[in-house]
Amino acid sequence: MQNVTRLCHTKSIVSVNGQFPGPRIVAREGDRLLIKVINHVPNNISIHWHGIRQLRTGWADGPAYVTQCPIQTGQSYVYNYTITGQRGTLFWHAHISWLRATLYGPIIILPKRGVPYPFPKPYKQVPIIFGEWWNTDPEAVITQAMQTGGGPNVSDAYTINGLPGPLYNCSAKDTFKLKVKAGKTYLLRLINAALNDELFFSIANHTLKVVDVDAIYVKPFETNTILIAPGQTTNLLLTTKSQFPNAKFLMLARPYVTGQGTFDNSTVAGILEYETPLPMNKLQLLKPILPALNDTSFATKFSNKLRSLANSQFPANVPQKVDKHFFFTVGLGTSPCNSNKTCQGPNGTMFAASINNVSFVLPNNSALLQAHFSGQSKGVYSPYFPSSPIIPFNYTGNPPNNTMVGNGTKLVVLPFNTSVEVVLQDTSILGAESHPLHLHGFNFFVVGQGFGNFNPNKDPAKFNLVDPVERNTVGVPSGGWVAIRFLADNPGVWFMHCHLEIHTSWGLKMAWLVLDGKLPNQKLLPPPADLPKC
Ligand code: C2O
Numbered sequence: 001m002q003n004v005t006r007l008c009h010t011k012s013i014v015s016v017n018g019q020f021p022g023p024r025i026v027a028r029e030g031d032r033l034l035i036k037v038i039n040h041v042p043n044n045i046s047i048h049w050h051g052i053r054q055l056r057t058g059w060a061d062g063p064a065y066v067t068q069c070p071i072q073t074g075q076s077y078v079y080n081y082t083i084t085g086q087r088g089t090l091f092w093h094a095h096i097s098w099l100r101a102t103l104y105g106p107i108i109i110l111p112k113r114g115v116p117y118p119f120p121k122p123y124k125q126v127p128i129i130f131g132e133w134w135n136t137d138p139e140a141v142i143t144q145a146m147q148t149g150g151g152p153n154v155s156d157a158y159t160i161n162g163l164p165g166p167l168y169n170c171s172a173k174d175t176f177k178l179k180v181k182a183g184k185t186y187l188l189r190l191i192n193a194a195l196n197d198e199l200f201f202s203i204a205n206h207t208l209k210v211v212d213v214d215a216i217y218v219k220p221f222e223t224n225t226i227l228i229a230p231g232q233t234t235n236l237l238l239t240t241k242s243q244f245p246n247a248k249f250l251m252l253a254r255p256y257v258t259g260q261g262t263f264d265n266s267t268v269a270g271i272l273e274y275e276t277p278l279p280m281n282k283l284q285l286l287k288p289i290l291p292a293l294n295d296t297s298f299a300t301k302f303s304n305k306l307r308s309l310a311n312s313q314f315p316a317n318v319p320q321k322v323d324k325h326f327f328f329t330v331g332l333g334t335s336p337c338n339s340n341k342t343c344q345g346p347n348g349t350m351f352a353a354s355i356n357n358v359s360f361v362l363p364n365n366s367a368l369l370q371a372h373f374s375g376q377s378k379g380v381y382s383p384y385f386p387s388s389p390i391i392p393f394n395y396t397g398n399p400p401n402n403t404m405v406g407n408g409t410k411l412v413v414l415p416f417n418t419s420v421e422v423v424l425q426d427t428s429i430l431g432a433e434s435h436p437l438h439l440h441g442f443n444f445f446v447v448g449q450g451f452g453n454f455n456p457n458k459d460p461a462k463f464n465l466v467d468p469v470e471r472n473t474v475g476v477p478s479g480g481w482v483a484i485r486f487l488a489d490n491p492g493v494w495f496m497h498c499h500l501e502i503h504t505s506w507g508l509k510m511a512w513l514v515l516d517g518k519l520p521n522q523k524l525l526p527p528p529a530d531l532p533k534c
Helices: 138-148 296-305 368-373 501-506
Strands: 002-006 009-013 025-028 032-038 047-050 076-082 088-094 104-110 124-133 157-160 177-180 185-192 198-203 208-213 216-223 225-228 233-239 247-256 268-274 284-286 324-335 350-355 358-360 406-408 411-414 418-426 435-439 444-451 473-476 480-488 492-498 509-514
Touching: 025 032, 047 076, 088 185, 088 208, 088 233, 104 124, 104 185, 138 501, 157 247, 157 268, 185 198, 185 225, 208 225, 216 296, 225 233, 225 296, 296 444, 324 435, 350 501, 358 509, 368 492, 368 509, 418 435, 418 473, 435 480, 473 480, 492 501
Parallel strands: 025 104, 124 185, 177 268, 247 284, 324 418, 358 406, 411 509
Antiparallel strands: 002 009, 032 076, 047 088, 088 104, 124 157, 185 233, 198 225, 198 247, 208 216, 208 233, 247 268, 324 350, 350 358, 418 480, 435 473, 435 492, 444 480, 492 509
């Protein structure tokens, strides 16, 4: 625990090695990482290495009660994994309750030694990690929301590298400053570690070149603004002006809001400053213009620009044929009040969120992967996840309420190497909303997206099977659908959930069980001896 002051409020937070945000991990593609996590706090802890493929090392993935029981106070666990076929930016974060509000940090994966980037070598690299700050304890925020069935208190600020910046009260000195030289190219490694909001980001008077998302190179393109959802990462090239300008430049991030629910329209600011002999306080401060809070048209255009490199050095191995099709609805609904008091959700109910009307419940005294591996799944999970919604409805119409949400711990079981397509259909139940869906253990290809209800007779003909973007987190468009494909070549139990933390808390999550293949190198490795017990 450590005391941290932001917005003139001091509170005690859970942190790693006394740092907030947490330490940076810098590694190279192909490196094996051994990270010992020792729990010195009263809370149970678990750490997820977000976006790392974890080929055959599911035991090191980290979501609590999915791949491991949490690390209890006084105990430790060594996360042991190899970075395979990935280079770029990812991040690590706590994966239990809402502890990721303060437990997060960058993972920077450099190319193998001697292997160049597919773009000019940057002069410097700068991690920019967005977070969210509550003046109160985020654990109390989520506990209260779950007990009352209502929405959580929104955060008090967004942050860049832990700092809210000058547009918030009392924060001018807590401002991230990026000092640059004129005429150089910087690689900005953006990470959205905020809990509940997608963010627009822009730097005044500078063009940004997108070169990589979720640790996969993309066809470079230029833009003034980017959109980044919780769980996503984006590498940008920033080329500075050839001579030092007579100005300083704000970099701003604020939410993209599609739901009618909780949001916070405040803005985090950092400052881009040139090394210059001019007096800093005399320089004018320029401000970028961000899209409107609900600019879905920008969001659509931006996501359509993202394409894999798909060349001989970095091929896009898009599954061309599909063994298993799934249709999943993702969205919010309600469930009956579980106490005798009136709940604070819509019409006295509790908020719930679901996939195919199943609001996922994590076990609390074992982990799914352990239950599977030891052959003791009975009473822990069921292997029958509905492959489409139990009762279909008009997903993007305006029905009064989704009262069909039920609970369960159900998994989809896939034989090794199954080629999978999932259509994720947003529902407008309680308002259409963009949901950044994150899949553990894999990257997937985003082969199509659209608005309204997915049409299985027409839409697949328009899928991009040539150079779709490959990533681990995709925004299911507000009032629309997205289609993804992946090859289930990684044995283990893999969580999939909305990376808006409140939606995960409400049950917008599920898990895939990928069985071992026949060959020795197609099997999940045995669990390490120090794997935590519940
Ligand atoms: Cu970034 Cu399941 O998490």
